[in-house]
Amino acid sequence: MKKVLVICDLFPPAFGPRMGYLCKYLKHYNWEPVILTEAVEEKTFTFLAGKDKVTYVNYYTAKNPVLKKLQWISTLFLDLCFGYKDTRMYNAAKKLVEGNTFDLILCSSFRTFPLPAAQKVADKYKLPLVVDLRDIIEQYTGDEFMSHTLPSFCGLNKLFVSVFKRKSLRDRNRVLQKASYVTTISPWHVDILKQYNPKVELIYNGFDPELFYPEQKTTDQFIITYTGRLLSTAMRDPGLLMEALAILSAENVFTDKDCRVYWYVDDASREIISEEARKYGVLPFMDFKGYVPASDIPSILNNSSVLLLLTNRAQGTGPKGVMTTKFFESLAVEKPILCVRSDESYLAKAIDETKAGLAATNVKEVCHFLKYYYKEWREKGCTSSPIDKNKLLRFSREEQAKQFIKIFEKINIHG
Template identity: 55%
Template structure:
């Protein structure tokens, strides 16, 4: 089958879901064709492969001041007139007129390009599947907004409220017209079923060809985190800092042998350092820039504990986060430490796969780290006996099979 994929980014900067989908669709003999916004990020460029991709360029200026003015103009045009969706719909329509397609898949983390997908699906009478990797309601505050508006505080609040209303309206209108909706966690499924009862769970996952266990003896015990921190309300490392400061206080660890390594951007580093100010742990921490996605399996396999950051599920807090990094960590069979436990689906997944601990208290984190540190002292490496059958369920190959079954069903009606 030939499937047209409309998505907000490809190759994706932080959400490689569509990239892996195209990889395994092509392996199965399907033909994915992608239309996406041009974004200068090559984190997952290796995933493009031989996939046919048409990039829509909304921003042309490279000069900082002109680019900012251009961004403001595009934002205003898009807010009032759906400028970006209309432009993408024209590109998608030209492709659809040149060939026979079995359906349209649209993947987004907010709303763009859902209106474009809805329009071209109706125009060309094709099944529409909407895939939501994230939704606005999952965030503790306004972390879903990529850029601050930087006006007066009272005006910022009004703009944010109007922007949120528009995003939800556009998203929900598209959801109601979709033949099927897919999303990433049980919480997301229940939330989106209010707009479309045909909502199915397709987790994030790991590529089994890239993420598999390797055993390396290391000179240092390393706790590793790769990714972003949006805010402490969403991802809170302070239980880790409390546990490590106790280990230090009891002289069970020393900085020469015990390291916490962060592969993060500058904004995330600032959040981490702010959270660490109350704890004497700075001498245990190393910061590195992002690394190419192709290097991440090696970094994970040379680590002693893999860190996941979360926070307790709450009505005014984060909800339903189950990131790609979680499943990649499970696949390499290194002890996984989640702080702070969401006390919900994330904790349940870690328990079911036997991949580590979702710590609710600093005491739990302390005991978990100490146990694996002592194992490392005796053996030079760490290991955890996961439930391999449960971990394999999160393979990107199996998730691609889910998507293909959906389109096969829709085309058999």
């Protein structure tokens, strides 16, 4: 069995579905993953944890919330000035390489960390490096790429974010130029990253076919469901949905008794959504459920009437290359997808090609869509979408593991 060292910023039980599912299926094809990652408290993907050899590097040991924030800020400063986090990751990786025989290194990141550590290990031990970028700084409308909001102090937080962004991009691009291959999640990302390395392969996010499949379940209410986070309305704008709910309510198409919008979101997202709902007078339609374990998501999606994706127009300063995992999981359960507002780019194209639903550009489209599926729900007690199943297969996590393996084998043959 061949062996790959996976160095990544997040891995289950934390929010790391891409690497978690990949490692699950690598083992089916005679590749043994050994994982090195950062320790975080989040327990979203517990069902994917405990099945792999994982080493966790713990940077944040404080328990008190105030001390925790201070520790995060000081670690960010040390990382900016001295590459603190990558240094610790590199030292942990050396121990793993010296105790194993690896065929290559795969490093996955949403920003830059831990790419420099992975490259340093690859150079030291003459191992090929595949870089997987799930998200990149260029796709964001502002500073949403920061994992926490910095406290404001005489405007220095903006200066710090600017310096951190420049350093992150410089470090990332230096590693990209040396990588044997680069993988990423959308055609837009491919175009951007090819500036730094011509060997960029598109491997979408996707769904696990063992977990996500259609189940026709009747419900007592017409349920619109969203799972995830809202970083800002510039990135994800629910305005068209709120406006449509206000119009359809005024027209007595439905009321907040038979139509509910379920939000499986964190507290920060809830504040943004509540504010938008109040603007249109539709807060009574909203149900805030909080985050749930990832293992609950298939059932939640199958118990919904319409599945909501939030984004914004990609042109200008809008978000770029949005191809969220939620889209692929929604596809797999064959429920109608409502995307507001359409990115008018690759996500809208994918929704159209798979016949999954609507990427809306105006409120009239949203009203028509909701009326259509509300009528279907009234007649059947459930809804379904005529997904093109031939297009669906390529988004399976198992098929995507095969894509990674093809790259690994190319490297093994050609070096």
